[in-house]
Structures are given as structure tokens and as C-alpha cells.
């Protein structure tokens with residue numbers, strides 16, 4: 001058992017998989033230049049030294065090419081693990097992800113498949129609107145892609161290893177403020193936690209119950225799972241007991257765990273840093289309403305980023321993305337219904 | 338004049354060119370008659386590009402095509418039945434009816450699913466080539482694209498990557514002078530939109546008469562040798578012309594008549610046939626026999642495809658994710 005940050009847990013996962021399977025390789029801009037950072041967030045730093053620069057590719061700043069090379073090499077049996085530096089750049093490679101990676105298996109009638117991993121650092125962190133988005137909901141809308149969002153070091157290792165072994169394109173959303181990498185960021189949360197040395201994977205589609213409770217079910221991912229936990233502590237003092245569920249993977253999504261929780265609580269709150277309109281919470285909320293409306297004692301509440309680009313000024317940024325206070329406020333209202 | 342191939346190869350090339358020509362003609366009529374669903378982008382007039390480039394590839398080499406894939410697929414060895422059934426949306430289609438006219442292909446013979454996003458196949462081909470290199474295989478991939486695709490960002494990004502990593506990929510621009518209805522002269526200031534840009538990536542390039550299958554084949558041989566030998570990519574720009582419209586709705590009224598005449602007079606199939614006769618590589622009788630056989634193969638494939646079963650409707654929900662086979 002080692003104490004690792006998410007950044008180091010991801011690194012360990014990639015390294016273990018590269019040792020296990022010679023077809024796994026990683027690539028990205030500034031992936032591991034000696035003396036450099038190892039991507040933008042240290043995850044791939046040092047991998048070149050162990051695996052050589054033929055398996056750790058420092059690419060040009062060419063996102064279309066980066067994604068396309070993943071698609072092509074994956075179809076030929078390789079298992080590329082690409083790093084995008086900032087998830088916002090996903091839009092530069094949209095064609096390759098959505099029209100190519102996601103559709104190759106289907107269009108070929110099941111003759112080819114695309115086992116690739118695209119790592120997308122996400123979340124607001126005082127960098128302004130183009131280095132801030134939480135885009136995971138976007139990609140949940142595309143059949144053929146899997147979407148995961150690890151928020152603890154333990155999960156980061158297990159989910160990343162599973163992503164690399166998965167035979168389909170997997171987008172991994174990693175929150176910048178959860179990496180816990182050496183370079184300290186304002187508002188960062190320490191995710192240092194125990195990570196077993198053994199070879200474990202975490203199956204996709206299995207949510208984690210972070211905290212048990214009986215009044216409100218809060219489903220929250222990435223940074224918001226931590227905000228929800230903080231809010232739950234405060235609410236506990238007021239006699240409101242919250243169960244916090246981290247879905248961990250959005251495609252596939254573990255509805256069962258949410259339903260089981262609602263059977264106890266009858267109240268559902270969904271919290272994400274992604275914007276409100278058509279965020280993944282809208283899908284979860286409507287699915288519950290369609291299938292289990294009689295479990296609910298009150299309307300579903302969604303707490304999400306306001307529908308604006310992420311502003312720079314820390315006071316504005318904090319206002320736009322859900323805060324602990326907003327969650328507490330909404331929970332109190334929900335209990336009054 | 339180019340060096341002549343031996344008789345077997347010459348006839349083999351002619352067979353493929355004639356197959357493509359007749360296949361496309363038949364598809365055209367099936368569309369006109371309203372028998373076939375979907376859309377078409379035909380390669381009639383560009384047969385020498387496909388056959389000249391692909392004839393010397395091995396089965397385990399790869400090919401990446403575009404929205405105009407039939408010639409490439411047939412030359413790479415996708416079965417006629419598989420193609421025809423795919424056009425009819427049938428279960429026996431090369432993509433089990435899930436691909437359609439713009440996505441034909443069959444990895445069993447090294448033909449990737451064709452790509453209907455202009456420029457979409459360029460980085461994918463680089464990735465395929467990177468995999469060959471990483472796996473220390475001596476395979477190569479030929480990646481076709483149109484003149485119009487050279488104005489896509491993916492073109493620039495892919496050429497640059499292929500060059501820096503010395504990838505075993507041959508990028509083949511079929512410059513048929515138009516992207517859909519727009520003359521390439523309106524959208525690129527270079528006379529050779531692919532080859533002239535090659536210098537920007539330090540990739541060797543060649544401009545070749547794309548209607549002369551022997552010249553195309555010569556250029557292909559050099560590029561394949563380079564790629565197999567680990568010397569990296571080549572850009573080949575083939576000057577050619579499509580005989581029909583861009584797609585099924587295009588009456589093609591934007592092309593000057595004298596330009597059309599100039600190119601139609603240089604019909605790649607007819608010209609190669611003339612070469613075979615004049616050099617005595619084949620007799621009239623031999624060619625007629627080949628042609629008849631191909632025509633009856635096509636009849637047979639249409640008959641088969643029309644009577645073949647459609648896919649089970651449940652299959653529409655399968656293959657979204659790979660479940661392992």
C-alpha cells in the first residue's frame with residue numbers, strides 16, 4: 001500500500017499497464033520531455049526514462065492528428081493512451097473522436113474496434129474560459145464512447161487500468177484541482193490516499209457510495225463529490241443526513257446504486273461542475289422520473305454550473321460553479337418540501 | 338513510355354480496371370432505376386489511380402479510402418459480392434449493411450472502412466503506419482484523398498507527423514481538379530495542391546499522370562519501397578478526372594466542355610486496353626474473354642445482392658461497443 005496522489009496513481013496505472021502489455025503506449029504534447037513537466041500535470045513525467053521515447057511519444061501540437069493516430073493505431077491492435085493537456089482542446093479533435101473513434105466498430109459491422117484512451121484534464125481553476133470546462137456530459141451523448149471521471153487515487157489507478165484494457169474508446173476526465181500533483185494550485189484538494197500495489201481494476205458502471213445517509217441522495221462527480229461531502233458534514237449538524245454517491249463512470253452509468261439509495265431517502269440532488277443545461281444530471285434526473293417517480297418525495301434538484309462560460313476572476317468563478325454553500329442551501333430547501 | 342509489366346500482371350491490372358469501370362456503370366444504372374438506396378460518389382475515370390497504386394500491395398498491407406471508395410476497395414480485394422450487398426444494405430455486405438456506399442471496406446483484406454469526412458482518414462492512416470512501425474512490421478498503408486482534402490487542417494497535421502516519425506504511409510492525392518463543384522484552382526494557390534505542399538514537411542513528392550496505370554504503378558513501387566525500407570512517407574499527386582458528377586444529384590454543369598473532352602479522350606481504361614493490344618501483351622480475343630467474365634460476375638453479384646436477406650433489425654443495436662468476438 002502506498003500513499004499516492006491522483007496524478008501519481010494515474011502514472012502508476014499507465015506504467016503497470018505498459019509493463020504488462022507491450023502494445024500499450026502513451027502520447028501527447030510535452031508528454032515527457034526530459035526536464036519538462038510530463039503533460040501539463042506531471043502524470044506522464046518519467047515514463048520515457050523507463051519505457052523509452054518510442055513508447056512515450058512527444059507529439060506536435062496537432063490535436064486532430066493526435067486523436068487520429070490513436071484511432072488508426074488502435075485499430076491495428078495498439079493501445080494508445082493519449083494526453084490532451086486540457087480537456088477544452090477536445091473540440092479541436094472532435095471529428096476524430098465523434099465521427100471516427102466512436103463509429104468505427106459500428107460502421108464496419110463489428111469488424112474493427114478502437115481500444116484507445118483519451119485523457120482530458122477538466123474543471124475550473126482560475127485559468128479563464130478556455131482552460132476550464134467540464135465537458136463530460138458532451139461525450140455521454142455519443143454512442144460508442146465511454147466516459148469516466150475518477151475522483152480518488154484508488155479509483156484513478158483502478159479505472160485507468162480498466163480504461164486501458166477496455167476495447168472501446170474511453171474518455172477519462174481528470175479534475176485539475178484533484179491531481180494533487182507537486183505544483184500546488186489554489187483551491188486544490190489533496191487526494192492523497194492509499195493505493196494498493198497489486199494489479200486491481202475497477203469495473204465500469206459501478207458507483208461508489210462515499211457517505212451513507214437517510215434523507216437526501218446526492219449524486220456528484222469529480223470535484224463536486226468533495227464539495228458534496230463537505231456540505232453533508234455541515235448538514236449533519238442540522239440533522240439532515242445525506243448519502244453521497246460518486247458515479248465514477250458516466251458511460252456506462254450505474255443507475256442501480258442511485259435507485260437503491262432513493263429507496264431510503266426519497267430525495268434526489270445531482271451536483272456537477274458541468275453546466276446545467278443538458279448536463280449529465282438532466283439525463284439522470286429524467287431517467288429517475290421516467291422509471292422511479294414514485295420513489296420520490298420531492299422534486300429532483302440539480303445544482304450545476306450556471307450556463308455561462310467560466311469567468312477568470314476568482315470571485316466570479318466561485319460564483320458560477322457550485323459551492324458547498326449552494327449545496328447546503330439547496331439541501332435545506334429540499335428538506336422543506 | 339513506361340516499362341511494360343509481364344503479361345500476367347498486365348492482364349491482372351486490366352481485369353481490375355475493367356471491373357471497377359463496369360461496377361460503377363452498373364451501380365449508376367441501379368440508382369437511376371431507383372432500385373438501390375442511398376447515395377453514390379463514383380470513381381469512373383479514376384480507375385488507374387486505384388489499380389496502379391494498390392496492385393503491388395500485399396494482402397496484409399492496408400488502404401484507407403474516402404467517400405469515393407469503390408475503385409480502391411475493389412482493387413484492394415474487397416469481394417464484389419460484399420460490395421454489392423453493402424450497396425443494397427444487406428446482411429452479406431462487407432459492413433453487414435451498417436456502412437453503406439461511403440463506408441465500404443473490409444479489414445480482412447486490408448481495406449479500412451472508407452471515410453466520408455473529407456480529410457478524416459489522413460491522421461488515421463498515420464496511426465496505422467505508426468502501429469506497423471511500433472510492432473516492427475514491414476507493412477505499409479496507402480491513404481487516398483482528394484484535391485479538396487488538402488485544404489483541411491488534418492492534412493497539414495498528418496503530413497507533419499508522418500514526416501517527423503518517418504511513417505510507412507503513402508499519401509495519394511487523386512487530383513480530379515474539383516472538390517464537389519468547386520475548381521481546386523479557386524481554393525488553392527498551388528498548381529499541385531498536395532505535391533507542392535510536400536516541401537513544407539520535407540516529404541518527397543511526385544506528380545504523376547493518374548490516367549496512366551503504368552506510370553502510377555511505377556510511382557507506387559518507388560514509394561512502397563521507401564516506406565517498407567523505413568525511409569518514411571511519400572506524397573503522390575495523381576492528375577485525373579472523374580467521368581461523372583460528384584454525387585448522384587450532380588449534373589456536372591460547371592465543367593468546361595473542352596476540359597471534359599480533353600480528359601475523356603484520355604480514358605484510362607480504354608488507353609490501357611490500347612496499350613495491351615499495341616504492345617501485343619494481349620490479343621483482342623483474350624481481352625474480350627476477360628471482359629465477358631467480369632460482366633457476368635457483376636450480373637451475378639447484383640442478382641445475389643437483390644435476393645440476399647436484409648440484416649435482422651436487432652442488429653441495429655449491436656456493435657456500438659466492441660463486445661469481443
Ligand SMILES: Cc1ncc(C[n+]2csc(CCOP(=O)(O)OP(=O)(O)O)c2C)c(N)n1
Nearest residue numbers: 405453454455483484485486513515516517
Ligand atoms: C469535412 C467534410 N466537409 C465537407 C464534406 C462534403 N463533401 C463531400 S465530398 C466533398 C468534395 C471533396 O473533394 P475532394 O477532396 O477533391 O474529393 P473528390 O470528391 O474530388 O474525390 C465535399 C465538400 C465532407 N464530406 N466532409
Ligand SMILES: [Mg+2]
Nearest residue numbers: 483484515516
Ligand atoms: Mg477532387
